[in-house]
Amino acid sequence: MAHPRIAAFARLADDKSIPIRVIEGQSALLARTAHAIEYDEVHDEIFIPQMIAQAVLVFSGSAMGEVSPIRIIQGDKTRLRQSDRLAIDTVNNELYVPDGDKVLVFPRDANGNVAPTRILQGPETQLGASAIAIDPVHNLLIVSGSGRSGGSRTGHLLIFNRTDQGNAKPRAVVRGPHTMLDEGGARNIRVYPANGWILVAYDGVQGENATGRSFVGVWSIYDNGDVPPRWTIGGPQGVLVKPRGVAFNVQNKEVIVSDKELNAVVTYSFPELFEQDSARVERNPLRAAVNPTPTLTEKISKIWEQLASFHF
């Protein structure tokens, strides 16, 4: 992008808003198009990968302006190849970096040229790792990516024990046509550990073309096999075009999505996600479907289309 930076917007920012603060400039060492960012609320730190220089940058949570990272993980011992995404675990003090066919695990407070403490890698893992999330409550490591299945390339979620290493098999694999995760796989994932929901940003692109199949979906950590998401929001055929980032705000029961095609940050009210006691429920539609209202939406869409054709 023309201008790499981290912008902090107020929670209620809307429409054209300027950020409250920005981390930017040469000293910040940020590269183009970061595909992951984590906020560590326990230690008040921001983690972001730097793909071009094979590094992980850590900023103070209050950083603003042209500031340097407080820590940098970089060097030949790190084995970082394409540090494009990451996740942190503040309970077990670890940092996870998916890197192609492996997941590298570092101490959360690692600094400089440090070796990973363990590596998850091997044919049984089925990695292609793209995005990653940690559930410290249920001690799980969830990886999104894509792989070959039935002769075609398809997206998947791989669920491991958090401390798995070496050539470990995933304990569950969410994959198949009902998942609606095509070859690109999920671009970013988060776990809401309190009740075990996995949020997935899926952009549904073919090549680089938007297909209308994009959505933010929710699976349970107990899901396995060819199962659809419990909920989708923002699509398919919705507002979201290429959702790439996803985060949640527990206090206000919101899900936040960054969309690279809209160049926008979209916030949804999503109380269902936070009110469900546990994701360990059967796929009970009476619990899962809270607000489908498709007929009303379809009506409004038709009105829009009619008005659009009238005006333009």
Next chain:
Amino acid sequence: MRPRKILSVEFLAPVLLALATISVVGYHQRDLPFKAHQERSFNSPRLVSIKPLLVSIKPLIEEGEICTDPDSSESPNLASLGAGPTITSILAQRAMQEQRPARLDRGPARMIIDTSPTFSNVVVDVARNEVIAAGENTFQVLVYDRRANTPTNATMTEPKRVLGGNKTKIDYVCGLHVDPSTGDIYILNDDTETTLSVYSRDDQGNIPADRELKTPIYTFGLAVDEEHQELYMTVQRDGAVSVFRKQASGDEAPIRLLQGPRTRLADPHGIAIDSTNDLMFVTNFGYSARHSTEGVDLAKILPKPNWPIDNRLVIPGSGKFEAPSVTVHERTASGDTPPLRVIQGPKTRLNMPAGIAADPKRREIYVANDMDHSILVFSSEAGGDVAPLRLLKGSKTGLKHPSGLFLDTKNNELWVANFGNHSLTVYPLSAQGDTAPLRTIRSAPLGSPTTMVGNPGAVAYDTKRSELLVPN
């Protein structure tokens, strides 16, 4: 929790219809000033679709209420306890039977979005008095009259033509060139379409390019050597300069490649060619990693000759940070050839240097120094830790995150694309210090907020400060 029935469909439908009408008209007037933009919005799945306009129902969401079908006043959980089936539960049951998810059809509560073009680059068609600008956030290329000057109280200057839409393959455009003889417009994407698109001067709207060239991914800067009919582009991630025939198309291979640790290319951005003195200038952010080709048959890995070696051959842990620089190369440099000289160091003031242009006659180079909100002018013979010959910077200049620039040597003007304030600004070529622009073209009202959100690949929530953290 029992969802409350707050409004019926019968009541909502006319209200929403009225709101929709107001919103469409308002949106048309406020945010869709360009015809091509309209076409893009309604004929293309890309960019702003119709559905985001449903912010008109936002208050319902903000209140935490949920619109329900008229017969679904009972909560799903109550239904499960024997209160009888509801429409909601029946629809959900059907969804489950059909192996599909329960879709939450609700509009966003909020959306941070800038619908006005944010300029990442600019070129001038001197022969036809037109200015061509890259709207990075709106995936557009906009053509203005060169002599336009947006009045202070005007919302914006209307472009003469706009290219944009899914058929154009314009995607985060950063590189631009205009053919001085034909007026053809060359458009290079930074991300994510690996396509150079060439349009005839009069083209507009959402139409395919007259000519396309497959490019490496993560390109940024574009320069064309008209004298030698060659086309240069920088490749950020892989630290390379790819050179094609100017008329190359389709899957044609580059004719030269400059790449390797000795080149000192490090996250290269802008590129300029001085064909008179046979020089090539490249701005670098200073980030790099090394590749290893030992024992590798490149012909089996790379799609074509002279193609940049990519991250499949990158050496793990070889990444490094260096100071930003301008590397000066022989125009025809290829392979892993060291630069002739490097402008680098604290005296240079380089801070995220982006666009670059060369003035062969005056033997000067101009650098858009993004983070310093300045334009730096160096001697084209400079090297090492040197101060710029001239510095254009200050509150009167209107410079804000300058990303691209162009030298109009016929009219003796310097054009700057300001990523940070929706503007193109024009100065005398010799301007320095805190000089106000001769003219300004704006795509949004003066002082209009610029989100500067570009390719937001991720988001996080700062619970301590209640902030959304958004990287570009």
